[in-house]
Amino acid sequence: MYSLLDTIDTPEALRALSREQLPQLARELREFLVESVSKTGGHLSSNLGTVELTIALHTVFNTPEDRLVWDVGHQTYVHKILTGRRAAMSGLRMEGGIAGFPKREESPYDTFGTGHSSTSISAALGMAVAAQLSGSARRSVAIIGDGAMTGGMAFEALNNAGAMNANLLVILNDNDMSISRPVGALNNYLAKLMSGRFYAAMRRGSEKVLKGMPPVLEFAKRAEEHVKGMVIPGTMFEEFGFNYIGPIDGHDLNALIDTLSNIRQLEGPQFLHVVTQKGKGYTLAEEDCLLYHGVSKFDRTNGIVPKPSGNPSYTQVFGQWLCDIAAEDARVVGITPAMCEGSGMGEFAEKYPQRYFDVGIAEQHALTFAAGLACDGYKPVVAIYSTFLQRAYDQLIHDIAIQKLPVILAIDRGGLVGADGATHAGSFDLSFLRCIPNMTVMAPSDENECRQMLYTAMTLDTPTAVRYPRGVGPGVAVCNEMQALPVGKAEVRREGVRVAILAFGSMLAPALIAGEQLDATVVNMRFVKPLDAELLHRMASAHELVVTVEENTVQGGAGSAVAECLAEAGIAVNLLHLGLPDRFIDQGDPVKMLADCGLDSAGIIVAINKLTK
Numbered sequence: 001m002y003s004l005l006d007t008i009d010t011p012e013a014l015r016a017l018s019r020e021q022l023p024q025l026a027r028e029l030r031e032f033l034v035e036s037v038s039k040t041g042g043h044l045s046s047n048l049g050t051v052e053l054t055i056a057l058h059t060v061f062n063t064p065e066d067r068l069v070w071d072v073g074h075q076t077y078v079h080k081i082l083t084g085r086r087a088a089m090s091g092l093r094m095e096g097g098i099a100g101f102p103k104r105e106e107s108p109y110d111t112f113g114t115g116h117s118s119t120s121i122s123a124a125l126g127m128a129v130a131a132q133l134s135g136s137a138r139r140s141v142a143i144i145g146d147g148a149m150t151g152g153m154a155f156e157a158l159n160n161a162g163a164m165n166a167n168l169l170v171i172l173n174d175n176d177m178s179i180s181r182p183v184g185a186l187n188n189y190l191a192k193l194m195s196g197r198f199y200a201a202m203r204r205g206s207e208k209v210l211k212g213m214p215p216v217l218e219f220a221k222r223a224e225e226h227v228k229g230m231v232i233p234g235t236m237f238e239e240f241g242f243n244y245i246g247p248i249d250g251h252d253l254n255a256l257i258d259t260l261s262n263i264r265q266l267e268g269p270q271f272l273h274v275v276t277q278k279g280k281g282y283t284l285a286e287e288d289c290l291l292y293h294g295v296s297k298f299d300r301t302n303g304i305v306p307k308p309s310g311n312p313s314y315t316q317v318f319g320q321w322l323c324d325i326a327a328e329d330a331r332v333v334g335i336t337p338a339m340c341e342g343s344g345m346g347e348f349a350e351k352y353p354q355r356y357f358d359v360g361i362a363e364q365h366a367l368t369f370a371a372g373l374a375c376d377g378y379k380p381v382v383a384i385y386s387t388f389l390q391r392a393y394d395q396l397i398h399d400i401a402i403q404k405l406p407v408i409l410a411i412d413r414g415g416l417v418g419a420d421g422a423t424h425a426g427s428f429d430l431s432f433l434r435c436i437p438n439m440t441v442m443a444p445s446d447e448n449e450c451r452q453m454l455y456t457a458m459t460l461d462t463p464t465a466v467r468y469p470r471g472v473g474p475g476v477a478v479c480n481e482m483q484a485l486p487v488g489k490a491e492v493r494r495e496g497v498r499v500a501i502l503a504f505g506s507m508l509a510p511a512l513i514a515g516e517q518l519d520a521t522v523v524n525m526r527f528v529k530p531l532d533a534e535l536l537h538r539m540a541s542a543h544e545l546v547v548t549v550e551e552n553t554v555q556g557g558a559g560s561a562v563a564e565c566l567a568e569a570g571i572a573v574n575l576l577h578l579g580l581p582d583r584f585i586d587q588g589d590p591v592k593m594l595a596d597c598g599l600d601s602a603g604i605i606v607a608i609n610k611l612t613k
């Protein structure tokens, strides 16, 4: 079935193929991708769109000596397959298997670890300068999508690279899609480049232009008259100091290989604009590349079938709350940095298009933009994944917290996320949020509490974060009515003896089971900041052991806050902090990952018994 692909375990084997064999290889790769990802889950659409580009890159460049740096890295499955990991694709994104993103420990071909977007140009520039400094002739290539290109870091890097003489090639993989529809002026600009004479140039054919490809030196001199339709001066990228080449058809193997071969010989910063189709070759993904962006296992013939609706996920609880609160309060505006569907904002976007802002992959801007809206009387709600909020830490402190602006952060994917692994885990937010003055930080233990906490945030006039995990909660019914919780007050859920378990957010459910078995007191802490100091003092005085449990790193987390609070009051008590360990946790099944960290009821019981028996 994969007669050609089965023979390719290294880029050397790929390079030994004739040009005539490559279209067959591309077909087999697509077939393999669909078969494999339908069994494991993963990022399908982006990979289907970069089959020819990946073949061409490994054909032309001497990898791994030449450096390929993939932005985000969710489109590297073909790269993995062609670099010896075809068999390992059956364990993609699973415990002990290969990662869904490039990873330096995994392969010498994975030159730079990614997962978050817009880092590739900086990293590849660093590698290009390293080559220059060490007198090496190796080449560095950044491959970045049109979505990732909207990230501020990409522009910081372009600004730097365009004024340097390093041998850096930036390839813009323009499929006119981010996860959802791409937004913003850059997208409009790229569309303009694609239209009119630029598109005509591409259509006339890379073929024609490439047949008469000018001598490389001429090319390097940007002699427009010799290369009409290929090197177009005056594009934004030219203004940044790059040699802009394109747009070329990213599914035309001959055009790609010829163009890359020529560019490889050029000195200085080069920019190649490649046009691809997200989802190409699998009709269902071509028709709905958003649905097939990141998939769970599915039947390849029938495609993804909608699941019967069960308990709502935290994401859905947030999305519903946002619509409800927007109906009540015209000051509410919703902001997402390019994660509309993932953050549950689809319905809000449809109902309130004037009050909905997708700002692109721009977390830093998202927060400062929210700050500006808050200055002028709006109630901005920024829906953001915990891991991506890391990008905007200074904006949170400098633009929001210092000025006490009433921005609400709806932080999704707090804690372990499963298949995306360490780059996407929300392991640190409680630690990095709780040390910021003026912040209120809440973690719901169930779906209804999530809604009520979001409403509580609305009633405050200061920056507030509500942090909830990926997926569904314990299945508690969500009340339509919204009632603010008393700020800084915890809730005793079970009275017991000797041991008090203080649970934060998602850890309440296993803590309650453990509490039953151990006859321990169990407290739903609700607030990480401000803490319920009075209750903590009582718990410490009435119990021999106080145990904190959180789905956040132990270092500097909610448990540390409890320890500080008790120390400040001069209360000495035996303390046990349970939480995520001080190491990065690779991909796996989220339930098992938590259990491996001792964050299930059995783990909590074992840890407590160790100290009490």
Ligand SMILES: Cc1ncc(C[n+]2csc(CCOP(=O)(O)OP(=O)(O)O)c2C)c(N)n1
Pocket (backbone or CB within 6 Å): 046, 072, 074, 075, 115, 116, 117, 144, 145, 146, 147, 148, 149, 175, 177, 178, 179, 278, 337, 338, 339, 361, 363, 388, 391
């Ligand atoms: C900093 C950051 N924010 C958000 C994301 C989530 N994310 C992953 S892929 C993606 C879209 C990327 O679009 P593009 O670069 O055009 O690649 P395509 O999916 O079209 O192949 C987004 C928003 C991320 N990985 N990193």
Ligand SMILES: CC(=O)[C@@H](O)[C@H](O)COP(=O)(O)O
Pocket (backbone or CB within 6 Å): 043, 072, 074, 115, 179, 294, 342, 413, 417, 420, 470
């Ligand atoms: C590559 C990337 O960053 C996103 O596609 C991410 O994988 C989405 O994660 P969720 O599935 O949790 O929305």
Ligand SMILES: [Mg+2]
Pocket (backbone or CB within 6 Å): 145, 146, 147, 148, 173, 174, 175, 176, 177, 178
């Ligand atoms: Mg794209």
